[in-house]
Amino acid sequence: MLVVRPVRSADLPALERLAGTATPRLTNLPAHRDRLEERITRSRQAFGQEVGFPGDEHYTFVLEDLERGEVVGTATVRAQAGAREAYYTYRQETLIHASQQLDVRREVQTLALSHEVSEASLLCALSLDPRYKGTSAESLLRRARLMFIAQYPERFADILAMAFPGYLDDGGESPFWNSVGRHFFVRDYQEINYLAGVRSKSFIAEVMPQFPLYLALLTPQARAAIGREHPDHEEALAEMLAEGFLRSRHVDIFDAGPVIKGERERLASFRRAAWHPVRIRPEHALPDAEPAMVANQQLADFRCVVTRYALSPTGQLMLSPEHADLLGVEDGRAVLAAPLALPGADEHDPGYDEGEL
Numbered sequence: 001m002l003v004v005r006p007v008r009s010a011d012l013p014a015l016e017r018l019a020g021t022a023t024p025r026l027t028n029l030p031a032h033r034d035r036l037e038e039r040i041t042r043s044r045q046a047f048g049q050e051v052g053f054p055g056d057e058h059y060t061f062v063l064e065d066l067e068r069g070e071v072v073g074t075a076t077v078r079a080q081a082g083a084r085e086a087y088y089t090y091r092q093e094t095l096i097h098a099s100q101q102l103d104v105r106r107e108v109q110t111l112a113l114s115h116e117v118s119e120a121s122l123l124c125a126l127s128l129d130p131r132y133k134g135t136s137a138e139s140l141l142r143r144a145r146l147m148f149i150a151q152y153p154e155r156f157a158d159i160l161a162m163a164f165p166g167y168l169d170d171g172g173e174s175p176f177w178n179s180v181g182r183h184f185f186v187r188d189y190q191e192i193n194y195l196a197g198v199r200s201k202s203f204i205a206e207v208m209p210q211f212p213l214y215l216a217l218l219t220p221q222a223r224a225a226i227g228r229e230h231p232d233h234e235e236a237l238a239e240m241l242a243e244g245f246l247r248s249r250h251v252d253i254f255d256a257g258p259v260i261k262g263e264r265e266r267l268a269s270f271r272r273a274a275w276h277p278v279r280i281r282p283e284h285a286l287p288d289a290e291p292a293m294v295a296n297q298q299l300a301d302f303r304c305v306v307t308r309y310a311l312s313p314t315g316q317l318m319l320s321p322e323h324a325d326l327l328g329v330e331d332g333r334a335v336l337a338a339p340l341a342l343p344g345a346d347e348h349d350p351g352y353d354e355g356e357l
């Protein structure tokens with residue numbers, strides 16, 4: 001059985017391992033013992049504290065495989081992407097360069113440094129043991145955070161954002177970094193990526209170019225990498241787009257990976273999540289049903305599992321004694337459930353203007 005729960009101090013070795021195996025390495029999950037220890041402390045504070053509006057809280061979760069007795073994944077939500085320091089992105093813009101005299105009019109694409117994403121809540125720092133890739137465990141780890149946010153809306157912003165690792169070639173080189181950042185900071189991509197995780201980010205403001213970049217002046221390889229995800233993250237991106245996130249105009253400043261955004265209330269998991277009283281039934285008496293994510297209502301003891309969405313005729317959610325135990329719920333207590341399957345592209349909530357994002 002698999003469960004998502006808040007991180008504990010004893011999870012440090014597992015976090016270190018997961019930070020070291022993330023491909024590519026993640027700025028928000030540096031393979032650095034002291035930084036990870038700080039993250040655990042911060043997360044424990046966030047879960048333990050009363051919060052009325054989003055601030056500098058980081059909520060870190062882990063995925064535990066109880067049969068193996070092992071932590072096999074981790075993921076974080078930062079209540080505000082740029083709470084203490086700004087959150088940096090490049091925003092894609094279009095300028096018109098026109099001359100009546102010469103009878104020319106050209107649309108020119110630029111990238112401008114932006115802090116606009118700073119206000120959003122950020123889903124980040126996800127790393128999963130590769131043995132679980134492509135399974136429902138991966139969806140659970142990624143989307144349990146939405147189940148948490150749905151329960152504590154006052155702790156998060158209305159807009160959720162996610163930055164996907166950008167395109168790297170087979171040699172692990174970032175064509176975008178090589179054409180842009182490298183001119184200002186003579187380090188290779190892997191080094192700068194690591195530094196951004198373990199140091200304060202003020203160096204970004206100090207060394208990265210302040211003026212807009214003209215796309216026409218970049219290498220064709222760099223242009224092709226703009227808004228393109230790392231090959232290992234294609235499925236994850238597709239899942240979040242099916243959830244209702246949209247590609248925004250923002251990309252990462254180092255590797256130009258896509259930043260997606262979603263209005264909370266328009267995401268499938270929020271729209272389809274429902275509260276149900278629990279009814280505990282023996283495993284063999286549970287009817288067959290579609291899989292669902294089921295979460296309890298206990299802040300510091302938050303738990304989220306995948307089980308069957310088996311409803312009684314009176315709307316009770318039927319849980320096995322094992323799952324009820326895992327969630328820490330008894331008969332009659334309420335749990336939040338949402339179908340694990342996401343709607344197809346055609347079932348999407350319309351009336352969502354990407355321009356707003």
Ligand SMILES: NC(=[NH2+])NCCC[C@H](N)C(=O)O
Nearest residue numbers: 027087088193196252254255
């Ligand atoms: N590819 C990267 N490591 N980018 C990290 C730096 C930018 C990031 N948006 C931040 O402000 O935290």
